[in-house]
Amino acid sequence: MERVVILVDVQNIYHTVRQGFSTGFDYNRFWREVCAGREVVKAIAYATDKGDAKQQQFQNILRAIGFEVKLKPYVQRGDGSRKGDWDVGIAVDAMEFAGLADVLVLASGDGDFDVLLERVQKLYGVKAEVFGVAEFTAFSLIRAASKFTPIDGDLLLAR
Secondary structure (H helix, E strand, C coil): CEEEEEEEEHHHHHHHHHHHHCCCECHHHHHHHHHCCEEEEEEEEEEEECCCHHHHHHHHHHHHHCCEEEEEECEECCCCCEECCCHHHHHHHHHHHHHHCCEEEEECCCHHHHHHHHHHHHHHCCEEEEEECHHHCCHHHHHHCCEEEECCHHHECCC
């Protein structure tokens, strides 16, 4: 049985799915697809925390599915810019857990992760699978992946 590590860039997935399809991502369906016939070694969803009830409910749903939820405070700066980026945290965890798995699954379209996928494949011999909204997923990330699965159809919540 393949061992899998699942890392989800929640903010990236939320915004790209919303922008591309005006709906939400079906985390339950994603979990079933990614875990079918595999042993989950680690599953982490990285999110920002605004502290509102709706967001906390969503985080609890992720936990009930099987994800560890890592939160970073949502910061809105005085100049109007926002901060809540998990790129470094995702990269650190990928390097830490990739050696325990046969497959690393990354749900994100962020091209900053292309080098990370190349490195974990080379160092640990894992396959790197990416799930992302095709039109908003960096080509470099798709190219770096062993397999790319576009988020559409069954991976979307019914509207």
